[in-house]
Amino acid sequence: MNPTDRFRDKNVIAALIREISDIRKGLGAVCRIMEVCGTHTMSIHRHGLGAMLEAAGVEMISGPGCPVCITPDGFHETAIDLLTGRSDLILATFGDMTRVPTSKGSIQRTAPARGSSVKIIYSPDESLELARANPAKEVVFFGVGFETTIPSIAVAAKTAAAEKLRNYSILSALWTIPPPLRAVITSGEVRVSGFLYPGHVSVIIGETPFKFIARDFGYPGAIAGFEPVDILLGVRSILRQIDAGRPEVANEYSRAVKPEGNTIAQRIMADILEPSDACWRGLGVLPASGLRLKKEFGKHDTEKKFGLKIDSHESDRLGCRCGEVLRGVLSPPDCPLFGSSCTPDSPRGPCMVSFEGACLVHIKYRERM
Amino acid sequence: MTKEARVSLELGSGGRTMREFIAGRILPAFADPALGLLLDASHLPAGIAFTTDSYVVDPVVFPGGDIGKLAVNGTVNDLVVSGAEPRFLSLGLILEEGLEWSLLDRVLASIRRAARAAGVRIVTGDTKVVRQGQGDKLFINTSGIGRVIARPRPKGVRPGDRILLTGTLGEHSVAIMAARGEFGFESSVKSDCAALNFLLPFWKRGVLWMRDITRGGLATILSELAADIPYPLLIEEESIPLSRPVRAAAELLGIDPLYLACEGRAVLIAPENKAEGILAGLKSHPLGRKAAIIGKVGGEIGKKGELILRTSAGGHRLLEPLTSELLPRIC
Numbered sequence: 001m002n003p004t005d006r007f008r009d010k011n012v013i014a015a016l017i018r019e020i021s022d023i024r025k026g027l028g029a030v031c032r033i034m035e036v037c038g039t040h041t042m043s044i045h046r047h048g049l050g051a052m053l054e055a056a057g058v059e060m061i062s063g064p065g066c067p068v069c070i071t072p073d074g075f076h077e078t079a080i081d082l083l084t085g086r087s088d089l090i091l092a093t094f095g096d097m098t099r100v101p102t103s104k105g106s107i108q109r110t111a112p113a114r115g116s117s118v119k120i121i122y123s124p125d126e127s128l129e130l131a132r133a134n135p136a137k138e139v140v141f142f143g144v145g146f147e148t149t150i151p152s153i154a155v156a157a158k159t160a161a162a163e164k165l166r167n168y169s170i171l172s173a174l175w176t177i178p179p180p181l182r183a184v185i186t187s188g189e190v191r192v193s194g195f196l197y198p199g200h201v202s203v204i205i206g207e208t209p210f211k212f213i214a215r216d217f218g219y220p221g222a223i224a225g226f227e228p229v230d231i232l233l234g235v236r237s238i239l240r241q242i243d244a245g246r247p248e249v250a251n252e253y254s255r256a257v258k259p260e261g262n263t264i265a266q267r268i269m270a271d272i273l274e275p276s277d278a279c280w281r282g283l284g285v286l287p288a289s290g291l292r293l294k295k296e297f298g299k300h301d302t303e304k305k306f307g308l309k310i311d312s313h314e315s316d317r318l319g320c321r322c323g324e325v326l327r328g329v330l331s332p333p334d335c336p337l338f339g340s341s342c343t344p345d346s347p348r349g350p351c352m353v354s355f356e357g358a359c360l361v362h363i364k365y366r367e368r369m
Numbered sequence: 370m371t372k373e374a375r376v377s378l379e380l381g382s383g384g385r386t387m388r389e390f391i392a393g394r395i396l397p398a399f400a401d402p403a404l405g406l407l408l409d410a411s412h413l414p415a416g417i418a419f420t421t422d423s424y425v426v427d428p429v430v431f432p433g434g435d436i437g438k439l440a441v442n443g444t445v446n447d448l449v450v451s452g453a454e455p456r457f458l459s460l461g462l463i464l465e466e467g468l469e470w471s472l473l474d475r476v477l478a479s480i481r482r483a484a485r486a487a488g489v490r491i492v493t494g495d496t497k498v499v500r501q502g503q504g505d506k507l508f509i510n511t512s513g514i515g516r517v518i519a520r521p522r523p524k525g526v527r528p529g530d531r532i533l534l535t536g537t538l539g540e541h542s543v544a545i546m547a548a549r550g551e552f553g554f555e556s557s558v559k560s561d562c563a564a565l566n567f568l569l570p571f572w573k574r575g576v577l578w579m580r581d582i583t584r585g586g587l588a589t590i591l592s593e594l595a596a597d598i599p600y601p602l603l604i605e606e607e608s609i610p611l612s613r614p615v616r617a618a619a620e621l622l623g624i625d626p627l628y629l630a631c632e633g634r635a636v637l638i639a640p641e642n643k644a645e646g647i648l649a650g651l652k653s654h655p656l657g658r659k660a661a662i663i664g665k666v667g668g669e670i671g672k673k674g675e676l677i678l679r680t681s682a683g684g685h686r687l688l689e690p691l692t693s694e695l696l697p698r699i700c
Binding site: 004008010013014045046047048049050051052228343344345355365366367368369 | 379607620623670671677678679680681682683684685686687689692
């Protein structure tokens with residue numbers, strides 16, 4: 001038996017759905033859970049859980065948990081300006097990032113200046129390797145991520161400093177997950193009954209950073225893994241909390257998430273990065289919601305090294321409503337562009353590009369009842 | 370200056386773009402009734418079936434095979450699934466200047482072995498050489514002639530008919546990806562590249578329709594069938610055989626095995642009352658050991674023309690043909 005099989009067992013799943021449905025019957029009119037993480041969105045629809053939960057009376061909506069999606073266009077436009085303006089550049093980034101459309105086009109469709117090029121990488125290590133192997137080139141790693149990927153990006157900066165890799169810098173778009181949840185709650189735009197917290201991010205940060213949501217705002221929530229059974233355990237926990245009137249941060253992913261998180265990774269982040277105000281697509285500037293390289297790593301900070309100013313604007317391009325999708329206000333199929341002028345082959349916004357973007361997930365995994 | 374529209378790699382993926390290209394440019398250009406049927410091989414007068422295929426796989430040698438073996442088996446399989454017994458092949462070689470003779474000899478030996486195993490003769494051929502940089506090592510074209518033994522009957526497909534898969538999915542794609550070093554980790558997966566002659570007798574045992582699972586994978590091929598018949602198709606995720614390494618690679622890389630190419634697997638449709646017997650027959654052959662009934666025609670969930678997956682979790686979703694390129698130059 002494959003180790004994941006027991007987390008996909010359809011009998012266990014059917015029993016959990018029945019239980020969720022039973023608890024749901026005793027609750028109020030609306031039961032809407034925001035799955036914060038794009039990987040949850042993907043798993044829910046890939047396994048057909050969305051329709052099963054809907055039949056049980058639970059509506060799942062996706063939130064701001066896709067780093068490619070929430071990174072404002074200004075970052076991509078800066079990367080594109082570097083590519084077209086410099087003749088010695090290797091821009092290293094993750095595949096999804098190259099396809100995000102902006103007012104200056106996408107990185108993929110940009111013709112770099114002669115001598116410059118784009119290299120798709122899978123891990124920050126590869127960007128360091130590019131810098132070592134190409135001393136005559138300027139390597140810019142366009143690194144984007146939440147707490148899950150941030151530690152490895154931070155380590156890349158530290159390694160570059162230790163090796164004195166003078167031709168290496170990071171154009172960083174680093175985001176932390178708890179602040180946008182506060183923004184979703186305080187805006188009151190969407191009525192949410194509880195939050196399904198991201199499993200991978202929680203492996204790093206632990207339970208504590210989510211506690212204010214239960215304590216200060218009274219919202220139930222559960223950390224969950226990404227297999228169908230994990231997700232349903234999380235949903236059941238949230239419904240039980242609503243039922244009992246006792247909101248908390250439940251941990252339904254204890255096989256991976258320790259209450260305190262990964263303290264080594266946290267220390268690495270604290271050593272190399274510092275909190276900063278950051279602008280999120282659709283949410284605007286949120287205090288202390290991003291991380292940037294500390295002053296001593298300035299030589300490896302693309303913005304500082306080249307004296308750039310990223311034009312961070314939260315808004316989407318004409319017609320695109322990714323911002324509303326990221327706030328949970330709009331369900332992707334309700335966007336007028338969805339599947340007509342915005343498709344995976346010709347995306348109009350990042351949520352149709354990213355592997356875990358809500359729009360791509362909805363078009364790829366179309367559930368049926 | 371306006372930008373002239375150009376061919377993109379996506380066209381070669383065997384997905385929707387390819388179908389639009391064939392329907393929009395190829396068919397109107399030649400307007401031939403045999404071509405218009407879009408079968409893997411065309412049935413011609415005097416019981417002859419005819420097909421052609423070009424092979425550009427990168428790398429030329431991969432775990433479980435090479436471009437030579439692929440060029441024989443791919444064309445042989447197009448005949449088999451079209452209801453024809455493969456007999457004769459042509460061999461067209463396009464060689465890049467500078468190609469090592471040792472590699473060419475290896476490929477030729479592999480062609481000889483594969484042809485013998487599939488019972489086909491190489492009866493005509495052609496060789497061209499292009500300058501360095503104008504090709505990539507070698508490309509092969511083979512055309513195949515077969516004797517028609519049965520006529521596929523997609524229009525005879527009825528609700529309740531069963532969908533059978535002859536083996537595990539995706540080994541060829543995963544072997545190619547691993548051979549290109551795209552994983553950053555080692556893989557033990559070998560390509561499933563094989564001649565499917567063993568399927569021929571099943572045409573006489575009631576099989577209505579067969580396709581080999583190449584570019585676009587199982588999901589694309591069954592979506593195309595669904596679009597051609599007045600019923601939906603339903604397949605069950607948990608009955609679809611997958612090898613452990615393919616499953617692991619798919620999980621790690623986030624790719625869907627339902628869209629991965631094989632080079633030695635086929636999907637069959639047979640009436641319900643014959644399906645178990647055919648399954649037992651498939652399983653008795655080494656290439657069909659992992660065969661399974663994976664679904665049926667009809668079902669309560671889908672609408673006409675739809676391919677529905679019942680997930681192992683018990684949910685349902687629509688499967689659509691592959692649209693964008695997963696992996697260029699896989700065959």
